[in-house]
Amino acid sequence: MEISLIVNIAFLVAIALVLSMMLRWDLQMLQQHSFSTADYYDWLRSTDETCSTKRIVMLAVLIGSTTTYAKESWLVMALLATVTLALATFLLKQQRKQPLHFSKRMAINSFTTLLIACIFTTIVAIMSETPELKMLNSVYSVLFFATFSYVFSLIANWLVGLFIKKDAK
Structure with a gap:
């Protein structure tokens, strides 16, 4: 197995961990505000x-991953994966x-929220021309x-609020 493939897989795992932790945090804050x-x-x-x-670290990783050096x-990519894994570790330990x-x-x-993420990533992948670009742009969309x-948690909460009554928590 090529080292670049292993690094890219580690980067994807780190992104998935950070995404899950950030979504959990956003949803917890929504819950503490009574889904209002x-x-x-x-x-x-x-x-x-x-x-x-x-958020700034994730933005730096997003910008860094779009450079030609990456x-x-x-x-x-190994450096970006390490930074992302460090952020995931920090978020996991956060009280x-x-x-x-x-x-x-x-x-x-x-x-x-996850459905919006999947739709967003799928649209980005479909609009890409080559298989390499599909994968790369999908990674960029998940980082974004x-x-x-x-913002996406706010949109999802608004959509859910259209169909669920306020007191049905």
């Missing part, structure tokens, strides 16, 4: 969550004030989704 889109949006504006260190050198409770509403929100997961 307005309250969650107000909380986002009143905190530094939209430009927190984890495409040509497995060392650059929460309140535990996340998986209610019916939480399950529906999680499913809707992880970086701005709070």
Whole structure:
């Protein structure tokens, strides 16, 4: 097996871990704000969550992975994978004030958010011309989704709110 393939697989695993942890955090914050889109949006504006260190690190990884150096050198991808794995480790160890409770509403929100991610990534892949570009652009779209997961969680919550009554949490 080629070393570049192993590095790319490690990078994908790291991205998946970070994405799951960031989505979990976003959904937990939505839950703490009673799934109110307005309250969650107000909380986002009143905190530094939209430009927190984890979001900036993911944005740097996204930008770094689009450079020609990352495409040509497995060392650059290994560095990006290491940074992403370090962020995933940090997010896994992060303490929460309140535990996340998986209610019916939480399950529906999680499913809707992941469905949006799949649709977003599929559209990007379909629009790509070659198989190599399909894979590369899919990785970029998942990185983008992880970086701005709070926006997609907000959209998913709004969509779910259209079909579920407020008190059906």
